[in-house]
Amino acid sequence: MVRPPCCDKEGVKKGPWTPEEDITLVSYIQEHGPGNWRAVPAKTGLQRCSKSCRLRWTNYLRPGIKRGNFTDQEEKLIIHLQALLGNRWAAIASYLPERTDNDIKNYWNTHLKKKLRQDGSVDCPVGPTGQRSASKGQWEKRLQTDINLAKQALSEALSFDPKSDKLVSNTTTTTTTTTTTSSNGENCNRTPTSPFFALTTDNISKLLEQWNKGSNSNSGSSSTETESSGSGSNSIMSPQPINSVGLGLDSCGPELSMLAEWLLDESVDQDQGQFCDMSLDFGV
């Protein structure tokens, strides 16, 4: 059972991914679905290790990823979830389906840590950060005992301007219908200045188009036909809603809407049942 090392130092390419590699990877996943990462480099001919492929997919290419500035709501949610969960970025990310754990981690390290420090808060307010040694079971128990505190904190965090009560709907639709952000990227109604532009399947298609056209760089920057629901280029991607493609997006864990609903539902105050279920669903 001699197996080649995961990252064969000679044959494995490192560094930034090229559009060609992205396209190769996406088209492979489109065909076979995510998973079996070990087979990906072999099947696609990519000079990347399986890990690298997986990371590229989950952090960048996966449909439904929102890029750009974090909203206040997201920020608050992250802060409080971090307080609650510690640096369990994957768990935190499960409540922000549009964000990757890497993004959240980066955002925390670059913005929030600093911000909290400036605000006079400790940089890791509460939470199990220092409890790494505890087993998961213990942690979960601890978590459940802290549920009331957490809820209070989260309620505070989400007691934002009623005008922006879109918190629920925004993120919800993104998971359930994935907002077809892919089609034009404008559906993300926040911070229009930011490049809200995840490399969705559609974008990849366009990427491929442009790439095929060669160095026709002028046509880049999402030309006029962003409207085309079928994305024009059906070469790789089918125009089906990306959430239904079954590319793993459905495994995003509990949706934010669920959390928000729970938060906003006063009646749950006395009854922790729902959240208990959720807490067991963290996917930790």
Place this chain on the structure above:
DNA sequence: AAATCGCCCAACCGCCAGGGT
């Protein structure tokens, strides 16, 4: 206008857990 500094983010690395043999 050029040089320097600081920030951001994509990607890498190492460790760990779960599943399979």
Place this chain on the structure above:
DNA sequence: CACCCTGGCGGTTGGGCGATT
């Protein structure tokens, strides 16, 4: 039961880019 393999996660790094001097 023990070992091996794969996938997942969190921490860290380094290149690119914009802001500042």
